[in-house]
Amino acid sequence: MAGIYIHVPFCKKKCLYCDFYSIGTSSKISQYPILIEKELSLRKNFIANQRIDTIYFGGGTPSQLEPLQIDYMLKSISKEFYISHDTEITIEVNPDDISEELLQGYRLAGVNRISIGIQSFIDDELLFLGRRHNAQAAEQSVILALNNGFKNISIDLIYGLPNSSIDSWRYSLEKAFSLNIKHLSCYHLTYEEGTVFGRRLKNKKIEEIDESISIQQFDLLRELSIKTGFTQYEISNLAKENYHSRHNTSYWQGISYLGLGPAAHSYNGDKREWNSSSYNDWAQGIESEKPALEYEILDEQTKFNELLLTHLRTIWGLNLLSLKKDFNKTLVNQMLKSAEPYLKTGKLSIVDDCLRIPSKYLFTSDGIIGELIQIDD
């Protein structure tokens, strides 16, 4: 079982907070599916002979691609791998790009899950984030997706904005839950280096939100999700039963994935690869059949640390029995020793041989996981 991720690096306009790799829209778009097809045939052995369980078009802005282009790439994949009607095929779309033709086209191409970059249902916040759409278009896009046959709809929201409040967050959340969506991704705003927001923060043009508001917003998210039947299965992800993102979950559960396109990451259990974050270098690498990528072979300790930092983000936690089976005693014992103070204070729990961070402490998970990972002296 494996996943395929296709990074679509084209954006009409760069959002002020986003640090995913993207370039403007350009003539390069038309050649893109052909390059992806070629990269797939060059790198398919990375996940050789595995059934493809999920395919994910992420961005950038995948909705800058025509349905026929999506269709072309999905057909390319099906030539090399087995895809069933059960394969989760997701595309991220921008509310501003959505139209009936687009949605119908994607659906006909085989897309069965749609993830809409709503971010907020409040105009001021959308303006602040540098999004192309307004609140009305946001709501409209969800309704349009529902009306055009998509049952499995996810939306993204951002909280912790400097101009947000508990009430504004409540408004966006309630609006989201009132629509017939199955999945919700909620990210606290982070200020990444190299983004406009990162610079503005550094130059003190904007100020981070007060920590206590962040925490109340996070608590509100937990509270409302329980009321509406959503499960918070990962720090930033919530879903109705059986509607968790299988693709994203594979990242947290150590399932192999092949990433295609510039800056895409791949993983197959023993090795991680990441493509060049330069469109031209990536494209030339594909044309010349020498993919421009870097890689890292994972040793036991690295695998161990990755397992901790991915699994403990989720509701499923970390199974200690299989951990003990797969890793040497010293690593496991040292980790359990580091865990002791947190087990005492309830910031970690072990139930049925499963190590977890209880949901109310997920907001301090970096510090906890940071204590548990093991490094050489």
Next chain:
Amino acid sequence: MDNIRNFCIIAHIDHGKSTLADRLLDLTHTLTERESQNQVLDSMELEREKGITIKSHAIQMEYVYEGTNYLLNLIDTPGHVDFSYEVSRAIASCEGALLIVDATQGIQAQTISNLYLALNHDLEIIPVVNKIDMDAAMVEDVKDQIVDLIGCKRDTILSVSAKTGEGVPAILDEIIKRVKPPQGDSEAPLQALIFDSVFNQFRGIIAYFKIFNGTIKKGDKVKFFNTGQEYEADEVGILRLKLVPRGSLNAGNVGYIISGIKESKEVKVGDTITHIERPCDKAIDGFADVKPMVFAGLYPVDADEYEDLRASLDKLRLNDASLTYEPESSLALGFGFRCGFLGLLHMEIVQERLYREFDIDVITTVPNVSYKVHTTKGEIIEVHNPSGLPAPTVIDHIEEPVINAQVITKSEYLGGVMKLCIDKRGILKNQVFLTSDRVELTFRLPLSDIVFDFYDKLKSISRGYASFDYHLDGFQTATLVKLDILLNGEMVDALSSLIHRDYAYDFGRKMCEKLRELIPRQQFDIAIQAAIGAKIIARETVKALRKDVTAKCYGGDITRKRKLLEKQKKGKKRMRQIGTVEVPQEAFLAVLKMD
């Protein structure tokens, strides 16, 4: 002897001493082209970088004047207040001094205090205004200052640019004309003054001396007057860029001796060399056993480097006899050394040299001066360490070292400088206007008050104009307390300090504030307290971390996230554990630099 001239250069930092010395070496062809590199005399990398001379140096030049051959011995002097004793011994070895004053800066405190030393030793002063090529040069004003200061004739002041070479040849001529040849009797019993020593890994300790009387020959049996140690002169010679062995050296000359000495502490600057047979009656005046006055704990950042630190200190002491150290341990920092320094700059230099020459990173604790504790039983205990302070019940009284400090400032900053000195418990002793806008202040100040942040403050109050020099001047009674810092109730011994009672509250409060900035938030609240005995005098809290999460963890980039966490964990491993609290190394260092 009539053809020898011994001189030194008196100058403030950056007034162009080293550049001028290089020019003189060029003019006398003392260096071959190949040897010539900028600022030859500042041989330590650190000296070049800081633009100051830490060790003395000496070099002999040959110069023909009106058909006669002359030997010119330039004795370079250390350029910082911490080394004033070494400066005085170098000056005692000369008959003349070039007084270099920067035409853009005018006279500075250090110039004046060294000038007084030179005048006390009856040196012929040749005033030189340097940097006349600069746009900001105020040649005539500076000449006024010099005339006022030493009462010389205006036309005896030389104007030069060491950078362009303009006017420099005249300096050599003036040295020969104006500086008296050394006095002394080559037939009299040997009497030679040691003004410096250096360590050479193949030859051992090399002592530099000036012969006042007598003659020293290779193979002579000699003894050092004050230490009483006896040696054989394996090699004697003169100092060029390299050592040049000679069969013998006569009175008036400057040279070196190698006699198989292994330890720098055997060679004390200011000591007198004489023969075992036919010794001189008395030592040359002015010898003093220089004692370190500032003490601090030095701990390896990496606890495994304790033995390396010891070995490195051993090596450093080979050419720095004024450095002392003894083992010490701290609950917070582990094993380290209590080190004694001449002053704060000396401490910085040692720290820098450990890092650069030996690749050892150290944590320095809050420095303190050396106190004399008089006990109720009438004993006197020297205390170098907060933990060494006896219980209050057995202390009769405590004495602290005081200094005589000279500050020269532009008169517009006079008020600020006065306030600073008085705030630091200073007593104004004298105030002299050098010119209409420059004033020299003499203060008596407790040494402990300048150990901390005095120099930085002086510079900032005077926008960098004020200059400062000091000499130790006895002891006075002090009201001292031991200030402790507690983290969640646990005392951090490495942060304890000995401090004057009047400062304790303010200092304790600032320590707590600084630590609050430097200790990262952890999973629980951290109480930072300052205490005198059982009494808490200040408190700050580092609030527990409540939001510590990476929102996004997909797009498949697990590597970046993992590396970030691993890096943080590495950083944490370098932290010191005080009870349950993790304290970064920087916290121990930064408390040294508080406003």
